[in-house]
Amino acid sequence: MPFEWVVALRFLREGRLQTALIIGGAAAGVAVVLFITALVQGLQASTIRRVLGTQAHIVIRPAEEVARPQREGVAGETVLPHVEARAQRLRSIDQWQAIEAMLDGMPDITAVSPMVSGPAFALRGDASKSIAIFGVDPARYDRIVAVGEKLVGGAFRLGPDDAVIGRELAKDLGVGVGDRFRILTAESAQPVASTFTVTGIVDLGVRDLNRRSVYVAFRTAQTLLALPGGASQIDLKVAELFGAETLARRLEARTGLTVESWMRTNEQLLAAISAQDISTRTIRAFVILIVAVGIASVLVVWVVQKRREIGILRAMGASRGRVQRVFLLQGAIVAAGGSLIGSLLASAMLFVFLRLARAADGTPLFELIAMPAWLYLAAIAGAIAGGVAAAALPARAAARLDPAQAIRM
Amino acid sequence: MSEPLIALDGVRKTYGTGTDIEVEVLHGIDLELEPGEFTALVGPSGSGKSTLLNLVGLLEPPTTGSYRIAGRETATLPERDVTALRATHLGFVFQFHHLLPAFTATENVLMPGLIAHGPITPERRERARELLREVGLGDRLDYLPRKLSGGQQQRVAIARALSLAPPLVLADEPTGNLDTHSADDIFRLMRRFNERSGTAFLIVTHDPRLAQRCDRIVELVDGAIAGDVPNRAREPG
Numbered sequence: 333m334p335f336e337w338v339v340a341l342r343f344l345r346e347g348r349l350q351t352a353l354i355i356g357g358a359a360a361g362v363a364v365v366l367f368i369t370a371l372v373q374g375l376q377a378s379t380i381r382r383v384l385g386t387q388a389h390i391v392i393r394p395a396e397e398v399a400r401p402q403r404e405g406v407a408g409e410t411v412l413p414h415v416e417a418r419a420q421r422l423r424s425i426d427q428w429q430a431i432e433a434m435l436d437g438m439p440d441i442t443a444v445s446p447m448v449s450g451p452a453f454a455l456r457g458d459a460s461k462s463i464a465i466f467g468v469d470p471a472r473y474d475r476i477v478a479v480g481e482k483l484v485g486g487a488f489r490l491g492p493d494d495a496v497i498g499r500e501l502a503k504d505l506g507v508g509v510g511d512r513f514r515i516l517t518a519e520s521a522q523p524v525a526s527t528f529t530v531t532g533i534v535d536l537g538v539r540d541l542n543r544r545s546v547y548v549a550f551r552t553a554q555t556l557l558a559l560p561g562g563a564s565q566i567d568l569k570v571a572e573l574f575g576a577e578t579l580a581r582r583l584e585a586r587t588g589l590t591v592e593s594w595m596r597t598n599e600q601l602l603a604a605i606s607a608q609d610i611s612t613r614t615i616r617a618f619v620i621l622i623v624a625v626g627i628a629s630v631l632v633v634w635v636v637q638k639r640r641e642i643g644i645l646r647a648m649g650a651s652r653g654r655v656q657r658v659f660l661l662q663g664a665i666v667a668a669g670g671s672l673i674g675s676l677l678a679s680a681m682l683f684v685f686l687r688l689a690r691a692a693d694g695t696p697l698f699e700l701i702a703m704p705a706w707l708y709l710a711a712i713a714g715a716i717a718g719g720v721a722a723a724a725l726p727a728r729a730a731a732r733l734d735p736a737q738a739i740r741m
Numbered sequence: 742m743s744e745p746l747i748a749l750d751g752v753r754k755t756y757g758t759g760t761d762i763e764v765e766v767l768h769g770i771d772l773e774l775e776p777g778e779f780t781a782l783v784g785p786s787g788s789g790k791s792t793l794l795n796l797v798g799l800l801e802p803p804t805t806g807s808y809r810i811a812g813r814e815t816a817t818l819p820e821r822d823v824t825a826l827r828a829t830h831l832g833f834v835f836q837f838h839h840l841l842p843a844f845t846a847t848e849n850v851l852m853p854g855l856i857a858h859g860p861i862t863p864e865r866r867e868r869a870r871e872l873l874r875e876v877g878l879g880d881r882l883d884y885l886p887r888k889l890s891g892g893q894q895q896r897v898a899i900a901r902a903l904s905l906a907p908p909l910v911l912a913d914e915p916t917g918n919l920d921t922h923s924a925d926d927i928f929r930l931m932r933r934f935n936e937r938s939g940t941a942f943l944i945v946t947h948d949p950r951l952a953q954r955c956d957r958i959v960e961l962v963d964g965a966i967a968g969d970v971p972n973r974a975r976e977p978g
Contacts, residue, residue: 333860333861334859334860335855335856335859338855342843342844343843345843346842346843489784587797639844640839641841641842643839644839644840644841645841645852645856646800646824647798647800647827647833647839648827648828648833648852648856648901649824649825649827649828649829649853649856649857650824651820651821651824651825652820652824653821654856732799735800736795736800736801
């Protein structure tokens with residue numbers, strides 16, 4: 333072992349009480365930081381998941397159609413135009429296959445799902461219900477909105493004449509899995525309604541959505557809504573949830589289409605989350621500061637106590653730099669030890685907390701999206717960096733000791 | 742004549758330079774030590790003996806004057822080289838033993854080697870043990886300093902000073918803290934290493950009895966050399 337390690341480890345072993353104190357402090361700090369981070373992340377993730385459970389992160393639609401006056405004004409001539417805003421008809425995104433291919437190739441986009449959606453009526457017997465048709469490719473769409481996980485019956489499988497419908501709608505129509513109903517759209521070429529078989533019943537978590545959502549196959553919707561070969565929107569899921577808005581603006585500039593991110597459509601939620609973020613960060617910063625000051629102060633005392641030893645080491649040929657490194661290393665070692673213990677502590681705390689904290693109906697208050705390994709690694713790396721930083725001042729003091737004076741003590 | 746081991750030329754040391762309490766402790770010291778010389782440095786308290794020893798030991802730089810070790814001027818060397826020179830050319834024995842309390846006797850002896858040459862090898866460990874056996878501590882190799890008597894600690898300190906076989910060992914009142922019997926032991930030990938391996942010693946002492954047993958006696962009074970005599974009539978070590 334090199335000199336610095338030998339001396340640092342021995343000093344730590346010799347000063348057991350101080351070592352225990354610093355490691356304890358670092359452990360508590362790391363545990364609190366990890367616990368808060370994981371807790372808030374879990375809480376936010378489950379809130380966002382609940383909200384975004386039925387939404388795409390980004391939705392791309394055709395640009396709105398704008399009516400332009402036929403005649404431009406000419407100098408010296410007065411034109412009194414009356415331009416009516418256009419009614420927005422259901423349209424396909426131009427070249428949506430090309431756009432889809434481009435989106436598929438972007439690394440910050442994790443799922444792309446084209447959709448044909450439009451209004452229709454569901455008919456069964458005398459009942460007719462206003463519905464929204466979502467024509468999707470189940471495999472692709474499932475990665476945007478996990479319909480498969482929200483099924484209360486049947487499967488998320490869409491053949492040409494299959495439909496997956498919301499729970500309230502099924503109740504309204506009095507159908508179950510395997511039963512048939514008809515869909516009538518304004519765009520149908522023939523006024524005859526097509527017949528569909530219910531292959532799945534889904535609970536989207538929002539009653540209103542359950543009352544009107546009908547998923548059918550992509551091509552079927554194209555026929556029903558008279559958009560052959562078209563797609564009325566493209567749903568996206570992104571890797572960086574909070575980068576959605578920036579990405580949306582980029583996509584809008586690039587494609588000229590209307591691009592809306594979840595952040596735009598859920599501004600209230602976003603404000604709440606960012607407020608929470610700021611408070612967590614503040615707490616974290618203070619905890620880190622307090623722990624760093626604690627480590628530094630114990631090390632300062634340590635340097636004073638070790639003056640004579642430092643003098644001896646210097647007299648024996650240890651340079652200032654090496655003496656300094658001994659103390660930096662001590663800071664790093666205690667921080668590493670403390671953060672390991674702190675990580676274990678945080679895991680235990682989270683485990684207990686998840687057991688105890690349950691919502692009124694007995695389900696966990698929030699699900700922890702498996703505390704990511706990087707969070708632990710970041711905490712440990714951060715703690716070591718903090719330990720070294722905390723040790724910097726004491727280490728400099730140690731290096732500056734005049735050996736002749738230190739020995740005379 | 743060959744190069745002296747160390748050569749001080751007009752060395753002055755002033756403390757508190759640039760302040761109201763500027764004190765010159767050493768007033769122009771000229772001193773040369775030859776390889777293998779066994780020299781006593783005597784003088785009353787406050788005469789500057791310890792300061793001179795610190796200068797020779799490169800623990801502090803002279804204010805003015807020249808100090809050469811093996812022909813190499815030290816005043817202009819950067820800190821890193823001074824430290825390296827200290828490690829290779831000088832061994833220290835202090836009055837209060839100054840062992841590292843957290844390390845065993847063997848580890849204390851190994852420390853200069855660890856600093857100068859990096860991680861300890863089995864050969865170096867064996868050599869450290871051999872040195873400790875030579876100073877009579879073969880049965881205390883792995884004792885911590887606090888478990889050793891004052892005389893035993895000083896033996897460890899001597900073994901440590903000699904561990905890198907430096908040409909010069911500086912001893913600041915090495916026996917000052919010991920009873921007469923232990924003091925004699927320590928003195929004989931240093932003498933033995935001097936005679937056997939040609940290591941030069943510069944020993945600060947208050948004890949005229951011990952000084953009389955050295956080859957040369959340098960006397961310091963009020964920061965100047967008042968006497969420097971070869972001690973031909975030295976008593977047998």
